[in-house]
Amino acid sequence: MKCLKCLQRAYYNNFCRKHFMEQIESRVKREIREKGMINKDDVLVVNDPIIKFFVKKAVSGMPLKFAKSPGKNKDAKIVMLWTLDDEVLSFMTDLFGEETPAEGKIPNPEIRIIKPLRVVKEGELMAYAKLARIGFRKKKRSKREEEIKKAIEKIDEKHLETKFSLLKSIEEMKGLEKD
Numbered sequence: 001m002k003c004l005k006c007l008q009r010a011y012y013n014n015f016c017r018k019h020f021m022e023q024i025e026s027r028v029k030r031e032i033r034e035k036g037m038i039n040k041d042d043v044l045v046v047n048d049p050i051i052k053f054f055v056k057k058a059v060s061g062m063p064l065k066f067a068k069s070p071g072k073n074k075d076a077k078i079v080m081l082w083t084l085d086d087e088v089l090s091f092m093t094d095l096f097g098e099e100t101p102a103e104g105k106i107p108n109p110e111i112r113i114i115k116p117l118r119v120v121k122e123g124e125l126m127a128y129a130k131l132a133r134i135g136f137r138k139k140k141r142s143k144r145e146e147e148i149k150k151a152i153e154k155i156d157e158k159h160l161e162t163k164f165s166l167l168k169s170i171e172e173m174k175g176l177e178k179d
């Protein structure tokens with residue numbers, strides 16, 4: 001299999017290493033920009049090296065402060081390691097009337113949570129982390145969540161854009177709730 005862009009050997013998503021990394025980075029960059037997630041002089045609470053890596057890459061040159069916890073700073077934003085799989089899974093488990101896992105809940109409603117990696121699939125993030133040599137732990141999930149995830153995975157394999165169209169529907173529904 002060759003890269004769709006340069007005919008080098010494909011690594012992931014039918015792209016070579018370089019073009020695969022570019023694909024993921026530009027997706028995250030676009031998400032941060034379109035949602036206005038990060039602004040100059042923001043204090044970002046980051047606990048995962050991969051999140052820090054992506055944020056720095058996406059907003060290169062922008063002055064930011066990184067912290068391990070929000071402390072008393074009410075303007076701090078928590079940058080959560082939350083992939084497209086988490087987004088779809090949390091939507092599906094909600095739909096089936098199941099508990100949202102604790103880490104998906106907002107610890108303090110005053111503190112803003114941003115999820116710049118929600119446009120990246122877990123598998124893509126793992127493949128990226130491997131290339132960039134950044135540590136990335138796969139999330140622990142309940143048996144039920146694993147079952148639902150497997151079912152989504154199967155559909156996504158056949159129809160590559162399934163997770164993305166689900167994300168679009170989730171956003172549309174969330175938009176309706178607000179009105």
Ligand SMILES: [Zn+2]
Binds near residue numbers: 004005007008015
């Ligand atoms: Zn390429």
